[in-house]
Amino acid sequence: MLVFLILMKFKGRDIISIKDFTKNELNYILDYAEEMVPYAKGEKYRNILKGKVLSSLFFEPSTRTRLSFESSMNRLGGRVIGFSDPSGTSQKKGESLSDTIRMADSYSDAIVVRHPHEGAARLAAEFSEAPVLNAGDGAGRHPTQCLLDLFTIRKEKKKINSKRIVLLGDLKYGRTVHSLAYALALYGAKLTFVSPASLKMPNEVVGECKDLGIDPVSTSNLEKAIKDADVLYATRIQKERFPDAEEYNRVVGSYKINNELLRNAKENLIIMHPLPRVTEIDPEVDKTHHAMYFKQAFNGVPVRMALLSLVIRGKL
Amino acid sequence: MKKELKIPLIKNGTVIDHITAGNAVKVLHILGIPLSSSSVVSVAMNVKSKFGKKDIVKVENREIDPQEVDKIALIAPKATINIIRNYNVAKKHKVEIPNEIIGIVRCSNPTCVSNANEPVKSRFKVINKDPPKIKCYFCEREPEDIADRII
Numbered sequence: 001m002l003v004f005l006i007l008m009k010f011k012g013r014d015i016i017s018i019k020d021f022t023k024n025e026l027n028y029i030l031d032y033a034e035e036m037v038p039y040a041k042g043e044k045y046r047n048i049l050k051g052k053v054l055s056s057l058f059f060e061p062s063t064r065t066r067l068s069f070e071s072s073m074n075r076l077g078g079r080v081i082g083f084s085d086p087s088g089t090s091q092k093k094g095e096s097l098s099d100t101i102r103m104a105d106s107y108s109d110a111i112v113v114r115h116p117h118e119g120a121a122r123l124a125a126e127f128s129e130a131p132v133l134n135a136g137d138g139a140g141r142h143p144t145q146c147l148l149d150l151f152t153i154r155k156e157k158k159k160i161n162s163k164r165i166v167l168l169g170d171l172k173y174g175r176t177v178h179s180l181a182y183a184l185a186l187y188g189a190k191l192t193f194v195s196p197a198s199l200k201m202p203n204e205v206v207g208e209c210k211d212l213g214i215d216p217v218s219t220s221n222l223e224k225a226i227k228d229a230d231v232l233y234a235t236r237i238q239k240e241r242f243p244d245a246e247e248y249n250r251v252v253g254s255y256k257i258n259n260e261l262l263r264n265a266k267e268n269l270i271i272m273h274p275l276p277r278v279t280e281i282d283p284e285v286d287k288t289h290h291a292m293y294f295k296q297a298f299n300g301v302p303v304r305m306a307l308l309s310l311v312i313r314g315k316l
Numbered sequence: 317m318k319k320e321l322k323i324p325l326i327k328n329g330t331v332i333d334h335i336t337a338g339n340a341v342k343v344l345h346i347l348g349i350p351l352s353s354s355s356v357v358s359v360a361m362n363v364k365s366k367f368g369k370k371d372i373v374k375v376e377n378r379e380i381d382p383q384e385v386d387k388i389a390l391i392a393p394k395a396t397i398n399i400i401r402n403y404n405v406a407k408k409h410k411v412e413i414p415n416e417i418i419g420i421v422r423c424s425n426p427t428c429v430s431n432a433n434e435p436v437k438s439r440f441k442v443i444n445k446d447p448p449k450i451k452c453y454f455c456e457r458e459p460e461d462i463a464d465r466i467i
Contacts, residue, residue: 096434097429097432098435117432118425118427118454118457119430122454122455123429123430140456
């Protein structure tokens with residue numbers, strides 16, 4: 001009965017912010033994503049979304065998020081329409097996001113949207129009957145990235161609760177780390193925030209963690225923080241989010257993860273990164289067993305397969 | 317010595333009293349006065365009271381719905397609304413911040429979608445009433461300078 005109720009709640013539901021979900025619901029999505037892994041790898045095939053159409057509206061560049069959503073829909077037998085460059089659309093003629101969404105709503109069964117304005121996905125959901133999945137709204141939320149991060153940690157570490165997790169890099173502007181910090185606190189992880197002083201985690205996010213009973217440690221000392229870490233989650237210093245080029249130049253390259261740094265790390269430390277990376281992880285790390293970022297990127301497929309299946313059809 | 321009133325009594329209408337000093341014009345703006353009516357409106361600013369300075373607004377021959385006036389609670393949390401009939405106070409109401417603020421405050425985040433060219437009104441959830449604290453429904457930003465953000 002409980003499972004039935006959860007299914008009912010997922011069908012037609014928008015995926016806008018990780019905060020819209022309870023821990024039970026998140027667990028349900030992660031469990032279902034686990035079932036999707038062989039289908040995501042192409043080892044098995046199911047066409048539960050046959051005849052369904054996904055609108056993929058990317059107003060900002062994306063590689064992994066867009067491709068993994070499109071792969072997910074195709075792997076489940078559905079079709080994808082949309083664009084990855086808004087310059088070929090009526091937005092160029094001044095069309096509003098809300099009008100674009102109305103159109104996509106009439107052409108498809110679900111809408112994935114990435115947009116430079118914060119709150120764009122929430123607005124899209126107001127204008128669409130079909131469920132809207134937020135693929136990143138400016139410097140705001142990116143819930144499917146957060147879910148695949150949780151999925152990766154849970155899969156590799158067997159649990160999230162009480163694991164020591166270091167979030168590193170641009171904690172001020174980085175859109176993934178805000179949602180992730182909240183979600184990890186919800187799961188009871190021990191959090192350390194490492195960043196240059198000018199890119200510290202916003203007080204609002206620290207406050208949310210505290211409200212969930214987690215008191216994060218904030219520091220600029222990566223060497224010290226990494227010693228007892230189970231997970232090192234690095235982020236790119238995002239040039240495009242900086243209002244001031246001078247500030248960007250001051251902090252870019254503040255941290256570099258290389259084999260020398262990892263000598264002080266625990267044997268089973270995993271390094272995650274939402275990608276793309278620029279200079280923050282030396283390619284020499286790729287060959288080590290610590291590197292988890294490419295597997296993490298793959299995990300976007302089973303997680304997004306689970307979400308598309310749940311919001312379009314309910315689990316079958 | 318007889319105390320002189322700064323603005324005269326009104327026979328019928330609405331008196332908004334105890335407005336935070338200096339905010340009377342913003343209060344009128346939020347309530348759409350006088351654009352929304354042809355009533356005579358009197359404003360007194362920086363009037364001395366036992367709690368310090370305050371502003372007062374009197375609107376003649378118009379009874380403003382107290383629920384409507386709740387919208388001003390963000391910038392005048394101590395305001396009271398008196399409905400005047402034949403020089404007597406017929407109804408008294410203390411403003412209360414509603415749970416949601418729609419179309420009154422502009423989001424402080426310049427890249428919030430509510431500040432873009434979209435057909436939506438700004439919308440905030442009230443997360444704390446005293447002191448007022450609001451969170452944007454769209455981008456989740458919590459503007460600190462609410463009074464300066466009145467549309």
